[in-house]
Every structure is written in structure tokens, then in C-alpha cells.
Amino acid sequence: MASAWTRRRPRREQPALSREHIVAEAVQLLDAEGIEALSMRRLGTRLGAGATSLYRHVTNRDELIELVVDEVYGEILVPDTDDPAHWRESAVVCADSVRAMILRHPWVASVFSQVGLSYLGPHVMRLNDRMLALFEAAGFDAEEADQAIATVIAYVIGTGTSEAAWLTMVARSGEDEERWAARLQPAIDEASADYPRLRQQPKPSGARSLAEVRDTNFRYGLDRVLDGLALRLAP
Structure with a gap:
């Protein structure tokens, strides 16, 4: 199943980058600029990390949306x-x-x-x-x-x-x-x-x-x- 909630998380996360940090920054981006502004590349820039680093924690934009929706709930x-x-x-x-x-x-x-x-x-x-x-x-x-x-x-x-x-x-x-x-x-x-x-x-x-x-x-x-x-x- 393609979902953030059915995929295993990496055993080791980069100290400066975690799924929780990514989600919190994504919510801030969405609140400030709306859904049109949300992309893995844009989020990586805000976090000072490449999109490749984000993909270790979140497979794609669809998973990211699942995560931010759960966060605000x-x-x-x-x-x-x-x-x-x-x-x-x-x-x-x-x-x-x-x-x-x-x-x-x-x-x-x-x-x-x-x-x-x-x-x-x-x-x-x-x-x-x-x-x-x-x-x-x-x-x-x-x-x-x-x-x-x-x-x-x-x-x-x-x-x-x-x-x-x-x-x-x-x-x-x-x-x-x-x-x-x-x-x-x-x-x-x-x-x-x-x-x-x-x-x-x-x-x-x-x-x-x-x-x-x-x-x-x-x-x-x-x-x-x-x-x-x-x-x-x-x-």
C-alpha cells in the first residue's frame, strides 16, 4: 500500500532532519503560501537539504500530504x-x-x-x-x-x-x-x-x-x- 503509514521508516535519521521536522516545516510553508507552493524541492530548500534527503523520510508529495493532514488533526x-x-x-x-x-x-x-x-x-x-x-x-x-x-x-x-x-x-x-x-x-x-x-x-x-x-x-x-x-x- 502506498502510504506514509504503511512504509517502514529508516533505521537511522539524519540528526538535523527527521520526519517530524519535515512535517512541521511543511505545515508552516502551507500556512504561509498555500497548497500550490508545496513541493519536495521547495521544502528541501527551506530545510537547507536536498530533495534527495527528504525522500529518505517521505517517499513523495502524496505521503507528505498524508503526514501534514494528520499533523493538523x-x-x-x-x-x-x-x-x-x-x-x-x-x-x-x-x-x-x-x-x-x-x-x-x-x-x-x-x-x-x-x-x-x-x-x-x-x-x-x-x-x-x-x-x-x-x-x-x-x-x-x-x-x-x-x-x-x-x-x-x-x-x-x-x-x-x-x-x-x-x-x-x-x-x-x-x-x-x-x-x-x-x-x-x-x-x-x-x-x-x-x-x-x-x-x-x-x-x-x-x-x-x-x-x-x-x-x-x-x-x-x-x-x-x-x-x-x-x-x-x-x-
Whole structure:
């Protein structure tokens, strides 16, 4: 199997270069310049090492993507709980943490379809195991706990991906979110001129920032997903 998680690591690693060091530098590169900038040659230059040295630790760019995805998944929080009365609050903490990770590392949204066997990585395995414990404590059986987790994560990733795309566009504009949205509004008004329902959509209140609007919209959808799951636990 072609995967970073199924290949044996070299017995000896160069003192100044390790897989962990390579992955940490790759995450910094991705955060600063995006997925388009990631190449073994570019990363080797940042590390002061040739691409050949990197290949001793990471076979190719696909393996590197598996590794960096698992690395940022290590930032996700799943509270410890064995109290079924608090499963929902813990699920919200976890969902918020997944979304925050995506928004800190917007490049991750563009590689979800390229992650290969990343689910074998230690951070992803830990996340899945802790979430299973959380949903089983809530009262779901093992099979439905897995389905419930997949449903919540699908919602969070879908919403987070849209947000990450928007924030990436804002960042490329060189302006803050509010100013960029204000400049974009005339184009939105023109595009929706022939669509009465779109024209009548309420605009965000001036008292709330766009970040607050995004937070509110995210929480609305998450609450509706959890409402549906809670019904499965009803007597």
C-alpha cells in the first residue's frame, strides 16, 4: 500500500532532519503560501537539504500530504466525558475545534480528496477513538456511533471548506473581510437583480461582524444536526 503509514521508516535519521521536522516545516510553508507552493524541492530548500534527503523520510508529495493532514488533526480537541447528559456539549466543543483547525489551515480543505490512507495516522486514529467513546457514552451503539460521527464531521468539513475558500479569497485581496465584502456587494446586487428571492435576502446587521455571522450560521446548522441525533436517543 502506498502510504506514509504503511512504509517502514529508516533505521537511522539524519540528526538535523527527521520526519517530524519535515512535517512541521511543511505545515508552516502551507500556512504561509498555500497548497500550490508545496513541493519536495521547495521544502528541501527551506530545510537547507536536498530533495534527495527528504525522500529518505517521505517517499513523495502524496505521503507528505498524508503526514501534514494528520499533523493538523492533532490540534482537534475532544473532551473526555462519560456522562451521557453532557454528550452534546462535548460534541459541540469537538465540532468547533475541527472548524477552527480548518480556518487556521485553509489549505487543508483543498486536500481532503488527496489524503489517501491518512485515516491510519496516529492523530486521526486518536480523534476517531475519542469521538467513538463520546458517542457511545451518549447511548449510541457502536455502529450508530460511527454513523453519527461521520454525519457531524461531514457537516463541519463541508461548512468549514466553504468558509476557508471565502477567507482565502479575502486574504488574496489584501483587505479585511468587512472591506472586501463591502466592495463585493455591488457585484452581488447586480448578479441577483433578476432573482427576487435573492434580492430580498436580509443583509447582516451592521452591529454584527461577518465573523459573528459565520459563527451564528455554523452553530445553527450544527444544532440542527445534533437535534436530529438526539431524537435517536429518545426513549
